[in-house]
Amino acid sequence: MDSSPFKAGILSGMVAVITGGGSGIGFEISTQLGLHGASIAVMGRRKSVLDSAVISLQESGIHAIGIEGDVRKNEDAASVLQITFEKFGRIDVLVNSAAGNFLASPEDLSPNAFKTVMDIDTLGTYTMSHAALNYLKKGGLGKQGNGGGLILNISATLHYTATWYQLHVSSAKAAIDSMTRSLALEWGADYDIRVNGIAPGPIAGTTGMSKLAPDEMIGTRLRKETQPLFKIGEKWDIAMAAVYLASNAGKFVNGMIMIVDGGLWLSSPRF
Ligand code: HXC
Numbered sequence: 001m002d003s004s005p006f007k008a009g010i011l012s013g014m015v016a017v018i019t020g021g022g023s024g025i026g027f028e029i030s031t032q033l034g035l036h037g038a039s040i041a042v043m044g045r046r047k048s049v050l051d052s053a054v055i056s057l058q059e060s061g062i063h064a065i066g067i068e069g070d071v072r073k074n075e076d077a078a079s080v081l082q083i084t085f086e087k088f089g090r091i092d093v094l095v096n097s098a099a100g101n102f103l104a105s106p107e108d109l110s111p112n113a114f115k116t117v118m119d120i121d122t123l124g125t126y127t128m129s130h131a132a133l134n135y136l137k138k139g140g141l142g143k144q145g146n147g148g149g150l151i152l153n154i155s156a157t158l159h160y161t162a163t164w165y166q167l168h169v170s171s172a173k174a175a176i177d178s179m180t181r182s183l184a185l186e187w188g189a190d191y192d193i194r195v196n197g198i199a200p201g202p203i204a205g206t207t208g209m210s211k212l213a214p215d216e217m218i219g220t221r222l223r224k225e226t227q228p229l230f231k232i233g234e235k236w237d238i239a240m241a242a243v244y245l246a247s248n249a250g251k252f253v254n255g256m257i258m259i260v261d262g263g264l265w266l267s268s269p270r271f
Helices: 024-035 047-059 074-088 111-136 167-191 207-212 235-246
Strands: 015-019 039-044 064-068 093-096 150-154 194-200 257-260
Touching: 015 024, 015 074, 015 111, 024 039, 024 047, 024 093, 024 150, 024 235, 039 047, 039 074, 047 064, 064 074, 074 111, 093 111, 111 150, 111 167, 150 167, 150 235, 167 194, 194 235, 235 257
Parallel strands: 015 039, 015 093, 039 064, 093 150, 150 194, 194 257
Antiparallel strands: none
């Protein structure tokens, strides 16, 4: 993994809540936001995962807490944000990284399975964003006259075309991208909150990768070693995009979904 090209203190004084921040891409975002100066609240459903994530963050010198919660529950969203506020005194960044996934053909995808992914990914993103408004908005709780905060939604590129066995996740991520633009418009105008997305491609060492593309399924379109860009990315690549967007360097970026996939989504096999 490369070292960060950003200065260590560029996010000093900021507080970030990361849903699904205990593992995978969410954990790397937690780590990198923390290493660049932010205090971190990690939200997740599994206590053991949260505990080990917080220990790891603290060992890196990061101010970090872990709070159990399910993004599908309004009361969990409210309490995670309140606990974070009570601990750190403000909230500047919400990263909506919690997601659920599995491969299923439409005929094997029950309506409840579809709903489950929509609930975690899409409704969860909205539930957390809605609950965070009073903290993130300009002049909001703990803001003391500073500008508004940032919402960062982690989506995907699955829905740019069509992806086999991913009807549910493609639907959920498409809705998230739409939500990113709507909130960027309305909350940017009214509350000085920037709302952006990051759309990762296949990323090594994630649950998504092991569920959706185990090694034996990776074909010629996605070469691990032989091509400079059309390969599997690193969690670090996604986290660096998050650091940029959270920093002052991203202060005029609003409503963007930053694709971080080396250009894979637009590629087709070489003849
Ligand atoms: C078909 C399935 C299924 C499967 C669950 N269901 N797994 N259907 N194939 N493999 C159905 C169940 O039968 C049920 O429907 C409904 O979904 C709800 O199942 P529960 O087990 O009750 O749900 P829950 O316990 O809430 O689990 C949610 C989950 C789970 C999504 C199913 O896998 C999960 O939370 N995983 C952890 C997070 C995760 O997967 N992260 C990876 C994200 S990767 P019925 O009709 O029977 O009641 C990602 C990357 C995207 O987002 C981009 C990649 C490039």
